[in-house]
Amino acid sequence: MLTLTDLGLRFGGLTVLQGLNLRLRAGERVALLGPSGCGKSSVLRVLAGLQAPSEGRLAFDAGYAPRWGSVFQQATLMPWARTVDNVALPLRLQGLGAGAARERAAAQMARVGLGGFERAYAHELSGGMQMRAALARALVTEPEALLLDEPFGALDEITRERLGQELLARCAEQPSLAVLLVTHSVFEAVSLADRIVVMSPRPGRVRAEIDVASARSAEGWAQSDAYFALVRQAQEALAAGMQTAQGAAA
Numbered sequence: 001m002l003t004l005t006d007l008g009l010r011f012g013g014l015t016v017l018q019g020l021n022l023r024l025r026a027g028e029r030v031a032l033l034g035p036s037g038c039g040k041s042s043v044l045r046v047l048a049g050l051q052a053p054s055e056g057r058l059a060f061d062a063g064y065a066p067r068w069g070s071v072f073q074q075a076t077l078m079p080w081a082r083t084v085d086n087v088a089l090p091l092r093l094q095g096l097g098a099g100a101a102r103e104r105a106a107a108q109m110a111r112v113g114l115g116g117f118e119r120a121y122a123h124e125l126s127g128g129m130q131m132r133a134a135l136a137r138a139l140v141t142e143p144e145a146l147l148l149d150e151p152f153g154a155l156d157e158i159t160r161e162r163l164g165q166e167l168l169a170r171c172a173e174q175p176s177l178a179v180l181l182v183t184h185s186v187f188e189a190v191s192l193a194d195r196i197v198v199m200s201p202r203p204g205r206v207r208a209e210i211d212v213a214s215a216r217s218a219e220g221w222a223q224s225d226a227y228f229a230l231v232r233q234a235q236e237a238l239a240a241g242m243q244t245a246q247g248a249a250a
């Protein structure tokens with residue numbers, strides 16, 4: 001779907017990303033894992049076109065227009081608008097009429113388990129429901145890929161787990177949907193991703209790639225030995241990156 005080659009990003013004297021290479025294929029879920037401040041969100045902002053890279057190249061494969069849906073840690077719903085109008089916003093921005101946009105937004109809300117809450121305001125929804133609304137808003141334009149920046153980070157453990165499983169179910173329904181997920185949780189990465197990209201501390205580059213898809217089992221994955229082996233592998237890759245950085249700074 002897309003390739004990032006030798007991506008570099010600088011803000012004044014601060015080098016955030018350097019020589020970062022990343023490939024995302026259609027239908028693939030990739031988790032970006034790395035220490036705080038290593039530039040994970042910056043990678044997403046470059047992909048979403050919100051941030052111009054200082055160097056390197058972003059190339060889309062033939063046939064793919066860069067159509068993204070994004071969800072961030074905060075649901076960022078407009079507090080004065082009903083949920084259906086929040087979800088309909090990207091369609092309205094594309095020029096769709098209010099009636100048609102609301103109809104598609106309501107259908108999308110039903111798909112994420114928010115049927116019946118179309119007229120609710122954000123303060124009437126729980127944190128998990130607000131995140132569902134943000135997911136519906138990201139999916140309402142039927143994007144080819146989702147950019148998820150710690151979307152479940154502010155939720156309680158059970159809601160987080162449930163929304164993760166719902167995301168997997170959604171991906172199974174739409175097999176071509178690609179997902180790039182920024183997370184701090186190695187458990188979440190191994191639970192949800194096909195491939196984990198571990199970044200080094202700033203300047204961020206790819207330190208290790210861990211293949212999850214070929215080890216994943218359909219049943220009881222999160223209780224399996226293979227799951228815990230991959231969790232350990234991801235933890236070790238993260239820790240090794242930190243040690244290298246501390247060594248370099250010493």
Ligand SMILES: Nc1ncnc2c1ncn2[C@@H]1O[C@H](COP(=O)(O)OP(=O)(O)OP(=O)(O)O)[C@@H](O)[C@H]1O
Nearest residue numbers: 011014016034035036037038039040041042043202
């Ligand atoms: N617009 C900006 N101007 C200046 N510095 C910036 C800008 N955007 C990001 N940075 C800096 O780039 C670095 C990486 O930020 P980024 O948010 O991408 O990291 P992250 O890995 O997502 O962090 P976290 O895991 O804590 O969310 C940080 O030091 C941040 O202060």
